[in-house]
Amino acid sequence: MPAAHPTVVVVGASLAGLLAAAAAARAGHPVTVLERDALTGPPGPRRGVAQGAQPHVLLHRGLAEATTLLPGLGEDLLAAGAVRVDTGRLPWFGPAGWQPTDVPSYAVLSLTRPLLEHVVRERVLALPGVGLRGGCRVRGLERAGGRWRVLVEDGPDEEADLVVDASGRGSRLPTWLAALGLAVEEPETVDAGLGYASRLYRARDGHPLTNGAVVQSTTDSPRGGLALPVEDGGLLVLACGYGEHRPDRDVDLVAYLGGLREPALGELTAGLEPVGEVAVHRQTGNRRHQHGRRRDWPDGLLAVGDALCAFNPVYGQGITVAAIQARLLGEALRRRRGGSTRRLQRRLRAAADLPWAVATGEDRRYLDGTTPSPAARLVGAWTTEVGNLAVAGDRRALVALGRLYHLMGSPLELAHPALLLAAARRRRGPAQPSAPRPPELEALLTAAHG
Incomplete structure (x- = not known):
């Protein structure tokens, strides 16, 4: 130049x-x-x-990087109606159950x-x-x-x-x-054939909803969903599925989400008033x-x-x-x-x-006819183990996963000796009972149903 x-x-x-x-x-x-x-x-x-109608959030790293270019951007987005969500308080149902919500994590801004x-x-x-x-x-x-x-x-x-x-x-x-x-x-x-269907909802009494929830899909149950608060008191609800489980434009979101391995999102959506039509997106490879x-x-x-x-x-x-x-x-x-x-x-x-x-490692789990390498199997098994520790309330596991999700940390943090020791103790100890629904979810369900 x-x-x-x-x-x-x-x-x-x-x-x-x-x-x-x-x-x-x-x-x-x-x-x-x-x-x-x-x-x-x-x-x-x-x-x-094409994905303009689907939920979007600014991860902590993304907002920090964008703010270096546009100082005050976060304040501008909040003034325009974006909702700040502490991801540590966001009800999240992962492969091993509900994660604890008593460890604050990075905040995201959620908006359309x-x-x-x-x-x-x-x-x-x-x-x-x-x-x-x-x-x-x-x-x-x-x-x-x-x-x-x-x-x-x-x-x-x-x-x-x-x-x-x-x-x-x-x-x-x-x-x-x-x-x-x-x-x-x-x-x-790497295309695992994931498809989405989204729709905007609002509480029937007009009360703004300020939290959401996530039900994560797994290879054994390849359907999932999420709900995130957006501007003007809305809740943007998404259903997703892999391959033949992809929802289409005619999907009954309440029934689809109610049929997940945890029906909380179906219960949530049933109490809300839909706004607009269902939007479908399948360009996810x-x-x-x-x-x-x-x-x-x-x-x-x-x-x-x-x-x-x-x-x-x-x-x-x-x-x-x-x-x-x-x-x-x-x-x-x-x-x-x-x-x-x-x-x-x-x-x-x-x-x-x-x-x-991260993205391709996860998506390859859903591809038929593929055999992960020994290294990939090891990484996948250990990531699952760290997730189990997080569900059991291990603070270090929760923090490490949060840092990786927000692109603030290194995958090496998942291999900290303290996590290795905690995993060994968990395997030797008695099986942990499934965690109940977090209070933040119960509060959201109450607000949605008035």
């Missing part, structure tokens, strides 16, 4: 694209964001975000995806040097005298020193690279492109977010990884004095290493 502040074009006003634009702008670069959808009017679902995008977009567009072209479909890339020309279907093309592809799962970057005569490697994919690995990776071109590595959304990692990548991009732009972007692209890809391992 040139030594002077390069002009940046970001393809896609996804959260990954907006955060990348914020990073470039804060590093002093003029930025133009090109978005296929027309972004006008109040917050609402849009065609370019359209509102999250709206608040972030308003903040980014207020930064100096950031412009947005909505209703703008990109059809390809060309080299233009050492720079890039971004080809636009309806309207003038854009020239840039740096192009950042943040166009999501539907990215056309592999096609554009092939058209430039560059070899494109096949992406790595993990897919990781190999961008930047080849030596002929072109200078001045980067991919971020789902355009680089898309995760099964059930793990809630995508926005956090995009925020980490945006921070890395900003740091690189502030210190660069020319040179190739290949090394930076590899760093952006490496930012997804841990969440990729």
Whole structure:
């Protein structure tokens, strides 16, 4: 890239694209964001975000990273209606039963995806040097005298020193690279066939609901669900299932959730008033492109977010990884004095290493005909054991799992000697009775039924 502040074009006003634009702008670069959808009017679902009607949370790491780019973002989201949820107090029914809710953990902000995008977009567009072209479909890339020309279907093309592809799962970057005569490697994919069905609910008496609940699926019971509070007192309820258990648009959510191995979500939903229709989403496979690995990776071109590595959304990692990548991009732009972007692209890809391992490791358990490696079986068995310790009330296990879930810690924390000792003691001791429903769940059920 040139030594002077390069002009940046970001393809896609996804959260990954907006955060990348914020990073470039804060590093002093003029930025133009090109978005296929027309972004006008109040917050609402849009065609370019297929999972826009599904529950979204900002993990602790994601909010922290985004706030370094947009100071005060958390306060803005809360002011817009986001609900703060202490994940240590969130009723969670895992493979071994209900986890204790007496150990506080990281807080998440829960809100609908359209509102999250709206608040972030308003903040980014207020930064100096950031412009947005909505209703703008990109059809390809060309080299233009050492720079890039971004080809636009309806309207003038854009020239840039740096192009950042943040166009999501539907990215056309592999096609554009092939058209430039560059070899494109096949992406790595792990698709367990998970499907969702979601619907917004509210309490019939109008009382706002400020907590939710999770019933986790297992390989023996491949159905699950969750409910999370969102703005305006709503509760966004999701049912999920793998393979033939995937719910469709005609699903009776109350019956589906009531048939889970723990029927609490069905009982909860039965007492609420539905708002709107059921929304279905099935594009949940993990897919990781190999961008930047080849030596002929072109200078001045980067991919971020789902355009680089898309995760099964059930793990809630995508926005956090995009925020980490945006921070890395900003740091690189502030210190660069020319040179190739290949090394930076590899760093952006490496930012997804841990969440990729977590998501694909879990999803491979649901794939028929696959035989996990001995190492994978060992990791899976030990993770299950740590989960059993957490259900039994082991504080270290709860903290370690929380840190890993929020991408704040290392998997090595799960191998702490104290956990090994606790596991040995648990195996020698008497069987623990199943934990009762946590009081936070009982309070939520009471509030839902008035």
